[in-house]
Amino acid sequence: MIKEEKPRIRISKRPIWSGRITIGLVNVPVKLQTMIFDKGVTFRFLHKTDNSPLKYEKVCIKEEKPIPWQDIAKGYEVSKGQFVVFDKEELKAARPESDSRIRIDKFVDYLSTDPVYFDRSFLLLPDKSDDAYSLLLTALQSLGKAGVGRITLKTKEYPVLVHPYKGALVVTTLRYAYEVADPSEVEDLKRLKEPNKAELDLAVKIVSDLSGEFKIEDYRDSYKEKVEELIEKKMKGETIVVEKPVKEEAAKELMVALQETLKQLKQK
DSSP: OOOSSSSOOOSSSOEEEEEEEEEETTTEEEEEEEEOOEEEEEOBBBBTTTTOOOOOOOOOOOTTEEGGGGOEEEOOOOEETEEEEOOOOHHTTTTTGGTEEEEEEEEEEGGOOOEEEEEEEEEEEEOHHHHHHHHHHHHHHHHHEEEEEEEEEEEEEEEEEEETTTEEEEEEOOOGGGOOOGOOOOOHHHHOOOOOHHHHHHHHHHHHHHHHOOOOGGOOOOOHHHHHHHHHHHHHOOOOOOOOOOOOOOOOOOOHHHHHHHHHHHHO
């Protein structure tokens, strides 16, 4: 069966990065492992006539033929058709110290970090440094703090938070400030008006009635599950009947929609 009720994710023992966390003169050797896995449905591109998979090739625009890896260089386009070309050694020399270590610059309250800057989290494990690792983990847990530093992964340097998570140290890469758009500069938001009191009172009541604890386990990828059901049916040779989507109701006037929503909540 494709579908599992409680899928288990196995963390690979092979690290994707190894180095050390440094805090002043304190060194904590660590290794980095993947802990976030995208579990969406993936498809391969096929040739319609014979269902053969299509492969990805790097084709020279000028010669119109595939180029082998040993003949490929990296270039930065400074103007249309004009490139500054680099070899591997030149780019390797430019890599910062965060290529081999995470230097902690400061400690901050973990909950003070705006989640909009969160990028991706990785599991940090001790690398023959159990005592130092355990000491840092326990100290951060007791204070609710996170260390702020930097790490280089592949070809990009990221700001990071080193923080506790379920008895382990986790490093979460962050987006730079210039990578996140400022909503206050969007014209559509500048013309917003204050809501009237009656509508606001109803909206606040709805939000209060629907308030509760967040549990990520309550959410499942319904698209993924439906596609997996279709895959199973096709594997069994069943005919797929495509149902027409149900037409959505016409949008109601805001006050009416608020009142009817509140009425529905009272009936639950």
